[in-house]
Structures are given as C-alpha cells and as structure tokens.
Amino acid sequence: MDKKYVTYLMLLVAVFIFVCSLEGLKTSFNLLSHKWIAGLLSLVESRKAPLTGLALGVLITSIVQSSSAVIATTMVSMAGLVASGLPLSSAISFGVPMVLGANIGTTVTNTIVALGVKSSMTEKEFNASIPGVIVDDIVKVLNVSLFFILEITTGLLSNIVTQLADFFTGVFELEAFLAVFEKSVIDILIKGPIVKPISRLASDLLGFEMSGIILLFLWFLGIIFALSLVEKNIQTIIKFPQFENMVLTTFKSPIKSFMLGLGITFLVGSSSVGTSLIIPFLATNMVLLEEAYPYVLGTALGTTIDLSQIYGYVAGGITGMTLGLAHILLNIFGLIIWLLLPLKAIPLTLAKKIGAFFASYRRSYLYLIGFVVILFYIIPLTIIFLL
Numbered sequence: 325m326d327k328k329y330v331t332y333l334m335l336l337v338a339v340f341i342f343v344c345s346l347e348g349l350k351t352s353f354n355l356l357s358h359k360w361i362a363g364l365l366s367l368v369e370s371r372k373a374p375l376t377g378l379a380l381g382v383l384i385t386s387i388v389q390s391s392s393a394v395i396a397t398t399m400v401s402m403a404g405l406v407a408s409g410l411p412l413s414s415a416i417s418f419g420v421p422m423v424l425g426a427n428i429g430t431t432v433t434n435t436i437v438a439l440g441v442k443s444s445m446t447e448k449e450f451n452a453s454i455p456g457v458i459v460d461d462i463v464k465v466l467n468v469s470l471f472f473i474l475e476i477t478t479g480l481l482s483n484i485v486t487q488l489a490d491f492f493t494g495v496f497e498l499e500a501f502l503a504v505f506e507k508s509v510i511d512i513l514i515k516g517p518i519v520k521p522i523s524r525l526a527s528d529l530l531g532f533e534m535s536g537i538i539l540l541f542l543w544f545l546g547i548i549f550a551l552s553l554v555e556k557n558i559q560t561i562i563k564f565p566q567f568e569n570m571v572l573t574t575f576k577s578p579i580k581s582f583m584l585g586l587g588i589t590f591l592v593g594s595s596s597v598g599t600s601l602i603i604p605f606l607a608t609n610m611v612l613l614e615e616a617y618p619y620v621l622g623t624a625l626g627t628t629i630d631l632s633q634i635y636g637y638v639a640g641g642i643t644g645m646t647l648g649l650a651h652i653l654l655n656i657f658g659l660i661i662w663l664l665l666p667l668k669a670i671p672l673t674l675a676k677k678i679g680a681f682f683a684s685y686r687r688s689y690l691y692l693i694g695f696v697v698i699l700f701y702i703i704p705l706t707i708i709f710l711l
Contacts, residue, residue, distance in 0.1 A: 345546030381425020433596030585622025
C-alpha cells in the first residue's frame, strides 16, 4: 500500500482510539463508588478548589505534555461529576482554573525539545533560540495569571461562559442536539460494542471501585497515545519540499504568521508541537522573535479548535461546552491583550532579558532546566501539598 494511504489510515485509527478513550473515561467515572465520588465532590467544592485546579492543570499537563488531552479530560470528568450530583457552578469553578493551568503546562514541551536538540546546535545557536523557546511560557503565564486573579475575585470567565452556555442551550437547543449526536453515533459505534463490554468485564472481575480506577488510568493513557499518533501522522502529511520556503515567506507577515500557527496547531492538534517546529528557524536567526511571536499566539488559539477539543465539547455535554468556551475566551482575550495591544512588548522584552540572562552563563542549558523544573513542577507540587 502507498505510504501516503498508510498515513491516512493510521490517522483514522488514531482518531478512533481517541474517541473510544474519551468515552471510556466518562464510563469509568460511573464505575467509581459513591465513596470515591463523594471525595471528588468534596475536593471540587472546597474553598481551595480554584488554586488546586490551577496547580493540577499545570502539573498534569507538564507531565503528559498535552493540554488537549488534559482539557478534554477535564470536560468529560466534570460532566461526570455533574451527573453524580455536583452543581454545575462548582464544576465550572474548578474546571476553569484547571483549563487555565493546562494552558501553562503545555508550554513545557517546546523547552524540552530545545534541550533535546541542543547537541545538534552550537552554543551560539542554542542561546539564540532561548527567547523564542520561553516567550510562549511567558505570555501564557502572564495571560493565565491575569485571568485567574479575575476569576477568583470576580468569577469573570465562569460568569461569561455560563451565560453563553445558557444562551446557546436556550436559543439553539444545544442540549438536545448533543444528546441526539451521542445516541445516534457514539452509542452505536463505540459505547455499545466497545466501551460498555470492557467496563462490564472489568467490574465483574475487579469490582466497581478498582475497575473504575484502573480503567480511568488506562483510558487516559489511550487519549495520550491517540493524540501522539495524530501528531506524528499529521506531521508526516504536512512535510513537503516547499514547506521551509513557504514558512520563511509567511513569517514576514504578522497576519500570515498568526494564521500559520493556528493552522498547524489545528492540523497537528498540539500547540506545543507547533511552537517546537520553529526552534530551528529561531536558532539560526532565519526567523526573528518578533516575527515568530504572532505564530506563537496563533498556536494558542489553534488548540481550542483541534480534534480533541471539538469532540470534548460534544462528549462533555453542556458542562464540556461551558468549559470549552472558557478555553476559547481565555485565548481570544489573550490574543487581544498580548498581540493587538501595545502590551505585546512586555512578553517580548521579558523573553529577551531572561534569555540574555541565561545566555550570559557558560552552561545556559542548566538555567533553562531550572526554569522548567521550578515553573512546571516545584511550584504546582508545593501548592497542591501545602493546601
């Protein structure tokens, strides 16, 4: 079989595995006993829930390196908790900060990629790439910090997305549409023949609690595997001889640069993969930081409309749609504030200064490693264990 068709086939297989895994995740929540559900409900409804959700979003996404997987999982897990008795408002209050945290956690990948390819760069090239590598971290930390403060003080995002969800539900009868979609397609192709038999077998062998925990973990691994398979095959599809020349020309226009970032992320399904692709161009100064900046903002918006997010909106029902709207609004507001307004100079300046600080030391990579460990692991763990 032609290699091109094998790639397309593997892409379809990856999509199928992803949908199965997300549906399996939903079913796993139903297997958990009331004892476990009560503990989860208590965590989500506590006064410290927003900060815990933010820290968990950063930490889990940093570990699995996929905000798409974490946000999609947040959508369906919160939907499962709502079905178990959690008020929608509590699910949104916990889920929104977790979505915010995932937006920070996803930026760790391009830093790891830069460290991974360091051996193929000169010291000068590696140091030249640092500002471009960390500018994504900086702009997302600034954006998430701003909206997290607004969220815990005024409930800004939660209030907006709840009202939008109510509007869509009332005007477009969205809830009925999502129910029809799920019953007519997912139930027939996936739930009935695959997810339910696996859940039934596991619960018969292990009991409800243990099978729920194990399947929850395995289905989540399935999501990660499927998304990595999607990324790999999409990257194969978009590699063609003229790609490099097209990219270099595109970066000269801020609008085209932004659209390229959005488009690649939409196709690949990962903003971190999208930002990682430009590291070689930054290292060799073929693309300047200012030229890459709109691209980085484009990748952030692109992750809100990739496959996993679109399906998460459907699989999570109204709860998933509401949290998905928070993800979209976060990145739209971030685009306006940090790209269209003069404030865009702040992340660019910080990236250059921090990059220059790291580069001033002989082993600059150690400082970059320290930056990653503190921001993505030590701070979230400290928050989680001290609360």
